[in-house]
Amino acid sequence: MSTEHLRGRFQKDTDRVAARYIASIPFDQRLYRQDIAGSIAHARMLGRQGIIPEGEAEAIISALAEIREEIDQGQFHFKVELEDIHMNIEARLIEKIGDVGGKLHTARSRNDQVALDLRLFCKEAIGETVRGLKGLQAALLDVAEANIDVIMPGYTHLQRAQPVLLSHHLLAYFEMLQRDVLRFRDCLARTDVMPLGSGALAGVPYPIDRDFVAQQLGFSRISQNSIDAVSDRDFVIEYQAAASMAMMHLSRLAEELVLWSTEEFGYVDINDSFASASSIMPQKKNPDVAELARGKTGRVYGHLLGLLSGMKGLPLSYNRDLQEDKEGLFDTVDTLHASLEAFTGMVRTLRVNARRAGQAAEGGYLLATDVADYLVRKGLPFRQAHSVVGRLVAYAAEKKRALSHLGLEEYRRFSDLFEADVLQMTAGASVAARSVPGGTAPDQVRAQVARARRAVNDE
């Protein structure tokens, strides 16, 4: 059997090269469960509405369930000449139950059928994505809690700026991932729309019950415009945009793990089981998972831009260009899920080198802002205090000494507001002082961890 039956008015078979070019079965076979679920709901509705005899509907449904089993078991032979998953399954259906199988496509088109399949796929993907994000959030919270009081240098411009809690720093990633969770959920609301009944583009001339089909398949709403329903891929693009942002977040975490596991920073040790060895340099332990995720971020961006470019300037309604929606989406979903899974393991097994992080936070000039704030509290306008401390730091730097190694008389050369208590400053005190909501003080961070735990556990 071939698509011959589709080609009624055509006088020639598809060119072999063209057939291969056009066929989507090599990748859309991944949608077989969604396709069969949609067909079963559609057949049930056709029978219930009396559009086809109920008995025939039952026969179709049983055969479809068998076909699903065949594919599950790897016993189904997909044929390129049948182009896509829809025709492969329909052809097998007709093979199994004869002409009655040809009634399944009543009141339906491949245009609304593929829109349905893809929406079902995206809904499931979003569920898994959110679970993956929460898994990584939980791992970050575990590491934050286990190292709740570890101090490290906070950076701006990759220069040491002020001491922060490492747990506070990790919670920044919790916040990013939390926005991702919310974005995917917003995306779900626009994905959760049942398009079947739109036909090729104009709706169908049969007394169908779209709400019944929606309810069977777990959709909250039905689409409101048949032309839009077969032309729309916004939900795919929106998934890809949300995925791009999530990968961007991972790429930032990746960058920091790469940095922190260098000999120069040395704040963390990536577990051997998430690192790889060199083919030539036996001493190397390379943070490959982090590097790859950073690289794969570009790939996910590329899929987003590919589809945006592909949709640009397309007239309504369905055009074959839309077939290009799938491979990029599948790869985006797979890449994001694999990255989340690998990161969850890598983060969970991360070893923090509290000593090195703490030492780095004590030395040098990280308390300079605190010194300026000290002067402000003594009444100096901030801008002048900033200027005084700037000169003080320049002096210390020239002497190659840390601020903590200066004596009071040296401080007082720059302002007589300095008193003995300026020598008591420590990274710990600096951190503790920043006890505003969202700040790095231990009490604030503990409260944030608790809030974050609730958010992760909240369905």
Next chain:
Amino acid sequence: MSTEHLRGRFQKDTDRVAARYIASIPFDQRLYRQDIAGSIAHARMLGRQGIIPEGEAEAIISALAEIREEIDQGQFHFKVELEDIHMNIEARLIEKIGDVGGKLHTARSRNDQVALDLRLFCKEAIGETVRGLKGLQAALLDVAEANIDVIMPGYTHLQRAQPVLLSHHLLAYFEMLQRDVLRFRDCLARTDVMPLGSGALAGVPYPIDRDFVAQQLGFSRISQNSIDAVSDRDFVIEYQAAASMAMMHLSRLAEELVLWSTEEFGYVDINDSFASASSIMPQKKNPDVAELARGKTGRVYGHLLGLLSGMKGLPLSYNRDLQEDKEGLFDTVDTLHASLEAFTGMVRTLRVNARRAGQAAEGGYLLATDVADYLVRKGLPFRQAHSVVGRLVAYAAEKKRALSHLGLEEYRRFSDLFEADVLQMTAGASVAARSVPGGTAPDQVRAQVARARRAVNDE
């Protein structure tokens, strides 16, 4: 005055080339209203909390209001050597009220300040974007209602497929824009977060009241992690992603208006006031607004990619790379708003050529699906009906005759299920038959117009 006061420990002025390279004042001056509003709220809070004397807070607030007036009136001289809008305003403040002005920056950093300014800007932009989208929706509904029963060919693959109502086709764009409205509103929820109090990255060691500042500035929430708050530009990317989809929708409408106003299609006439003339061919009327919007879609995509790429792999917290968030955002906002405004006028003045559209829908083979459905209703399985009609169309095409010009006996050569009523088929009947929710039947489309009106008017 220069940034000298900032460069306490530096021994050299900024290189002239580097200063120009680094300065953001040529574009971030656009944020002066947001910057001053934020500073006023911050000063008021500092006074209220006793961090600075209330009287000094009042002096700062009055001077800031004067500075805003100076900029409004074009009497403010922006200096490149002061780098950015923040330092330009602070320097003027100190110029006006002396050292007290230097207290404004207490418990604040440019890092949280610029995050605040940009969030205020985005919140306002989203409001205007939604108004622009609704304006175009209203124009589409007007044209749909004025031409509610006009029939045209519906297209798939740009081939005539089935008759549809032109109003139904226009409503497809209403749906797209409605998704855009919802997406921008979702984006607003994540933008509406007040970052001030995050300081440079770690929070601030002063008893500030972040909620008061949020309330003064109309924010619903405050940020929960200071490191994230100064590192995050998700809200900008999310605006750009939503804008990319909105422009993509406009590009599709643009493509159709370009097509429909060709001599070949001829379904609409773009008003002279939205078209342009040729420098060499006097007969030309070019759909320039539509073409440009199609072209500008790429530009908006580019800004999205630019920022996504720019954020990839950045370690926390603030890095100067983030300064590149603004120009692309500003251009995205301006391009989208200008495009929506131009389209609203162009659509509102569109003249529909109902006669040509109707003729195109009657001729040829657009009713072939209806003929197949006719056979299905007579009991033939859809797939066989499809095959019969395929041969019928091939026969007619070879004779170069429309289906409506075939006689009953010719129909019956292909199936004896055909009876005299098959000759009664019209585009109007075809359209009317598709009376499912979301279908192209006039009753359905009227209901959709009513629903759409409510959505547009709904705040």
Next chain:
Amino acid sequence: MSTEHLRGRFQKDTDRVAARYIASIPFDQRLYRQDIAGSIAHARMLGRQGIIPEGEAEAIISALAEIREEIDQGQFHFKVELEDIHMNIEARLIEKIGDVGGKLHTARSRNDQVALDLRLFCKEAIGETVRGLKGLQAALLDVAEANIDVIMPGYTHLQRAQPVLLSHHLLAYFEMLQRDVLRFRDCLARTDVMPLGSGALAGVPYPIDRDFVAQQLGFSRISQNSIDAVSDRDFVIEYQAAASMAMMHLSRLAEELVLWSTEEFGYVDINDSFASASSIMPQKKNPDVAELARGKTGRVYGHLLGLLSGMKGLPLSYNRDLQEDKEGLFDTVDTLHASLEAFTGMVRTLRVNARRAGQAAEGGYLLATDVADYLVRKGLPFRQAHSVVGRLVAYAAEKKRALSHLGLEEYRRFSDLFEADVLQMTAGASVAARSVPGGTAPDQVRAQVARARRAVNDE
């Protein structure tokens, strides 16, 4: 056997999830021929230079040839735990000939090895790409020659502008593809550089002969900086940039074939064997190959942007992010080659509807520019002539008459420079008059076809 031997200092095996994440063998096995060719050349050089005994080099070379045969025959079992194609082959080598196999990696690293493999792959790909481009050029020339004198409307802004030869229009695509050919050849010059000998990053401490290896493998030059050689993927990006432009050209041709095969334009008929049928509308013949190529253009853009994003901000030298270079490249190469092949068949079998094209070029106002030029030749400044004809066209349009249906007295109402000969204007005369180099006159187009033939046949 596992990568155990690589993990000397590691205490743990790679995590299962991480191993799958890191492994490149699922896609880089495609490089086995290049990898083995490189290893053979390397082994031969090691023996020749006395770095390993010549007999051992011979044993390695023989075993490698056998391994290639095993893979050719599908008898090789690739193992994910061996990560990549390099380790899979080396492990098999050692399995076959024992410890001697462990000498192959002397004076080499996977970093320079993979750079070599990829450069060999790209060189071959470019050769095939150029052949594909020339194949399509030849098909375009065939259609142009077969329809050398067919007149059609030339368009600007998709509005009919001036008559042109369809052959001239097709030759525009020849020019685009010719630039593509040259761009790929320029890219080849920068790809044709032999990186082996760069080691991990610093060069190798063995008396190797890099020029010998280059000559064995058919490279023109060797790389000049070992750090650059293992960090550089410019040649991949440059291929992808050239491919993006080539796909953009195909997308424009695709757009025109879609337009021209609509009922509205009707200038060409795509052969049934390159079109597809509708699952619901029996009358449809859809230009799927053209649509898909248009859609796939976005995909190729995406791969370009993905790699550009991925390379942004990477420190030297090799980082694992670079592994992401391959899948996008492979898909780009495959997509471009498949598109060129499909287009070559589609173009070659295209049927031109000369009558419809000619009629469209005669009617309406396409000769308006010629009328303006007529007045210029009578002495009127062009800008005034343009204005006169503008009014003339407005008059005719209001009367709904073509220019050719106006009488001389009507012409003379707008300028008394008009004389009887203005009524003799035809599309054919218009075309013939544009006999400047590059113009649409038949003599010029014939000359261009001849020139183009020579370019295609020229190696």
Next chain:
Amino acid sequence: MSTEHLRGRFQKDTDRVAARYIASIPFDQRLYRQDIAGSIAHARMLGRQGIIPEGEAEAIISALAEIREEIDQGQFHFKVELEDIHMNIEARLIEKIGDVGGKLHTARSRNDQVALDLRLFCKEAIGETVRGLKGLQAALLDVAEANIDVIMPGYTHLQRAQPVLLSHHLLAYFEMLQRDVLRFRDCLARTDVMPLGSGALAGVPYPIDRDFVAQQLGFSRISQNSIDAVSDRDFVIEYQAAASMAMMHLSRLAEELVLWSTEEFGYVDINDSFASASSIMPQKKNPDVAELARGKTGRVYGHLLGLLSGMKGLPLSYNRDLQEDKEGLFDTVDTLHASLEAFTGMVRTLRVNARRAGQAAEGGYLLATDVADYLVRKGLPFRQAHSVVGRLVAYAAEKKRALSHLGLEEYRRFSDLFEADVLQMTAGASVAARSVPGGTAPDQVRAQVARARRAVNDE
């Protein structure tokens, strides 16, 4: 004066919103010199060929020169209602010399005119780009020479791998920039094509001399197909693709300068004049130029994507979408040139901390590969040597001792091939041993510097 004269058949003025949307004069005024140069060459040719009287050509040319002077002096008033630079200049020309000015547009269209202007602009831009690239190359060579023997750790995966010369590392950037130079030169060859004479799309019906115009304007060739000539923007895209790669190279150098100037690495000190201060942390010196260039890389990528997307699927010939080619190009050119200029200054003033770089290269396990190669030279197959050294490093790491601090007996626990000379290994010896072409040995690097100098100076 308005474009009234262009709107002969139109009954309405352009809508105010639409006019602003369509106008290109806000940005294309930048092309005035190119536009006037093209018009002068065109006018001279028209006179020379007798298409207009020579005296009139002279009058036009003189007036155009005056207009250029007016614009140079800032005395020209650009009008939005005249849309673009072409009409602004032509209108002023007619204002100055009356109807004769209306003859300039004979045998020309804005379509070929703007193609000419843009090609002239790109040719000049490429010249400046190449000069900018060479400037940075020269600065890199200066720093390399001044620090020719400084040893630093070479990195893979950002892990210390093997000692290299810092000069060798900097020369890697020379290589990248050299490829950029060659790519821009290849791009120049395809840009250097004179399009005038293509008219609106079909050529012109006048006896023009295209070669004369080309020679006047310094072009090597004329375009060969008029339809292609007005539709083609490949040269813009190709510039943008080359610029994207160049910016990517700068982003990598930027990343390294950011890393190397951290407290953790400390290999270089960026001159104060290329760094900036913090508004809150007085001790900070931020590598803003490097960070911004890294961020601007995304922006340049965005422009490339924008135009690629914009061109996708455009039918021939000219469409108004093409107007979107300019702003992205201008910004790309400006961004690249500014970045090159800023980097040249920053690199030239870089201070290298030879001591810290050298210490980092000595310690730890950077000589492990050398130890493995030592064993290979004693006859052990590389793969086994690698394994032995892996265990040796694991032993040393557990003892927290560098390889250089192990005693011979400890070495011999892992292989009895070790002898006393294994203790003599140094970073200097390691570097010197890599004396293959392209390797990091001092003699090789000196030779490369000499070769590079010649390439920079070579025109």
